[in-house]
Amino acid sequence: MDKKRTFSTGYLLLALLVTWLFNDLIYKPLIIREAEVGYNVFLQDLSENKVGQVILSSDRIIFTLKATGDQKESVANAVAVNDPALVDRLIASGVPFSAQPQTRSLFSSLLGWLLPLLPLVLIWYFLLKRMGGMGSNAMSLGQSKAREIEGEMIGVKFKDVGGVGEAEVELREIIEYLKNPGKFTHMGAKLPKGVLLAGPPGTGKTLLAKATAGEAGVPFFFLTGSSFVEMFVGVGAARVRDLFQQAQKKAPCIIFIDEIDAIGQARSNIGRIGGNSEQENTLNQLLAEMDGFKANSGVVIMAATNRPEILDPALVRPGRFDRQIQVPLPTEPGRLEILSIHTREMPLGDDVQLERLAKITAGFSGAELANIVNEASLLAIRRNSGRIAMTDFDLAIERVVAGLQRKTPLSEDIRRKVAYHEVGHALTAYYLSGTDPVHKISIIPTAKGALGYTLQRPEEDRYLIGEAELRARMAVMLGGRAAELIVFQEASTGAANDLERGTEMARRMVTEFGMSKKLGPVRYATAGGSYLQSGINGRNDLSPATVSSIDEEIARLLNEAQETATALLTEHIGVLHHVAQFLQDKEVMSGDQLAAIVNSLTGTKGEQ
Numbered sequence: 001m002d003k004k005r006t007f008s009t010g011y012l013l014l015a016l017l018v019t020w021l022f023n024d025l026i027y028k029p030l031i032i033r034e035a036e037v038g039y040n041v042f043l044q045d046l047s048e049n050k051v052g053q054v055i056l057s058s059d060r061i062i063f064t065l066k067a068t069g070d071q072k073e074s075v076a077n078a079v080a081v082n083d084p085a086l087v088d089r090l091i092a093s094g095v096p097f098s099a100q101p102q103t104r105s106l107f108s109s110l111l112g113w114l115l116p117l118l119p120l121v122l123i124w125y126f127l128l129k130r131m132g133g134m135g136s137n138a139m140s141l142g143q144s145k146a147r148e149i150e151g152e153m154i155g156v157k158f159k160d161v162g163g164v165g166e167a168e169v170e171l172r173e174i175i176e177y178l179k180n181p182g183k184f185t186h187m188g189a190k191l192p193k194g195v196l197l198a199g200p201p202g203t204g205k206t207l208l209a210k211a212t213a214g215e216a217g218v219p220f221f222f223l224t225g226s227s228f229v230e231m232f233v234g235v236g237a238a239r240v241r242d243l244f245q246q247a248q249k250k251a252p253c254i255i256f257i258d259e260i261d262a263i264g265q266a267r268s269n270i271g272r273i274g275g276n277s278e279q280e281n282t283l284n285q286l287l288a289e290m291d292g293f294k295a296n297s298g299v300v301i302m303a304a305t306n307r308p309e310i311l312d313p314a315l316v317r318p319g320r321f322d323r324q325i326q327v328p329l330p331t332e333p334g335r336l337e338i339l340s341i342h343t344r345e346m347p348l349g350d351d352v353q354l355e356r357l358a359k360i361t362a363g364f365s366g367a368e369l370a371n372i373v374n375e376a377s378l379l380a381i382r383r384n385s386g387r388i389a390m391t392d393f394d395l396a397i398e399r400v401v402a403g404l405q406r407k408t409p410l411s412e413d414i415r416r417k418v419a420y421h422e423v424g425h426a427l428t429a430y431y432l433s434g435t436d437p438v439h440k441i442s443i444i445p446t447a448k449g450a451l452g453y454t455l456q457r458p459e460e461d462r463y464l465i466g467e468a469e470l471r472a473r474m475a476v477m478l479g480g481r482a483a484e485l486i487v488f489q490e491a492s493t494g495a496a497n498d499l500e501r502g503t504e505m506a507r508r509m510v511t512e513f514g515m516s517k518k519l520g521p522v523r524y525a526t527a528g529g530s531y532l533q534s535g536i537n538g539r540n541d542l543s544p545a546t547v548s549s550i551d552e553e554i555a556r557l558l559n560e561a562q563e564t565a566t567a568l569l570t571e572h573i574g575v576l577h578h579v580a581q582f583l584q585d586k587e588v589m590s591g592d593q594l595a596a597i598v599n600s601l602t603g604t605k606g607e608q
């Protein structure tokens, strides 16, 4: 509406300008030129008494010619010449004459000033546009670049997001609140102001945020962290301010900041050479705005990051992004859901088995699965087929995998080995006292290249660890390798990292903690250096015999740890097989599931 108005005003001004230019620069000069006569003709007409009246302007002499028998009175003009006798001649002829002041309209005077400035303004405008990509309005610099999508227009619902069950449960509460803030305010309950979605790229964080807004039917402000930061100082902070002002007017609503790490990086991480104070200012402004609005103001800020660990601690403390929701890579059932969502409206051939696709795509993100489905449909179109066949999917996977080398679908054989390896760790931890409880076991390859992992969570902060506990920990580290040796009769490269960590621990037990009877309570390393390291901190005064004794002791500790693990796993071999099978089927299992399986086996069948 506003836009239209400025448009028509612009056209009106343009029309006036064109009319004026036409009148002044074309029409008037034409008329004048047509009636122009030479100065000598004017003098002759004057002396012959044909002139009725004369007007002297700065550059012309305009005069009327009296009517004669067959001619009416007419106007003519002559270009003025420097003739000092002209006035005397006019007085002598008795013709009435007057002078015309040199007048210029205000408009033409203004134009005279403005026209020379025009090229300068144009150059400035184009330079600014190229530097900042700021569009046509330079004043928009401090305005946030958030894209607002009205609630009804979002169209994404939870049914469009697959494999994110846990995240969905957590977000339901936020939706309830956005739909009916009064209910929460009435109870005095405070909702988290900020929700941080953390997980690897392409797992559907943006999609989840949109679905939250879509389900609640509230407006959604979308922008990326990097769009706050411009080359001009202070712009980022101004944009944050503007964003919160806009959002508060539209409450209840959701602000979604993608890649928040672009502004939320820990301040100590920001490059020290010269610092990046612009980013710091933007972050400070964000913190201030989050503190500034009340918990129940109806604005929920959601943010996404792939690297929650680098965020400034101030950003994730209570009162800011105090709820963290993990959005991990999808498990097999999750992948099946995602594949079903994306093939919902596609004609699939009868031979397509989404279950098999889900099975072989361990480690793929939602975005990669969506990409596979898209590639498969393109392949089907290329074949001129109306339906997508299983071969299209197989080829699509090959293509996508070629672009993502680390994500080769794992063969059944490797998955089996990885499962036994991880369960080896987990069961050793389960049966040995003094170890941290198992929290999660997974055989979904991680983005960092591990084929699987077993997570243990300490139950309390540990300040002092005894020798028995260190030995137990070492046994857990070697439990994976022990399981492989028991089941497959050979070790694999998968244990390299375990051996590295185990060896380091054994080395410290011998050289730092005096836990070897043979070597006694002697410290063979100084802080910051291992026993062989030379230089300021290390000691290089050890005899070769001592060095070889240290190596022997390290090897003994590691061997004993592996024997402990092997003995335990052999004793509970039935449990090992059972849990490994469960893990191959489900890909991820929790510590509780592990305990439940072990209990059920020990309780009913007993162990084999």
Ligand code: ATP
Pocket (backbone or CB within 6 Å): 160, 161, 162, 163, 164, 200, 201, 202, 203, 204, 205, 206, 207, 208, 258, 259, 304, 305, 306, 338, 341, 365, 366, 367, 368, 370
């Ligand atoms: P990034 O961290 O790179 O910003 P993201 O986690 O925000 O990624 P999205 O942008 O939400 O990922 O996902 C990209 C696309 O991948 C989506 O538009 C959707 O098509 C598909 N996708 C990703 N995850 C899922 C999922 N869980 N369910 C359905 N589709 C998904």
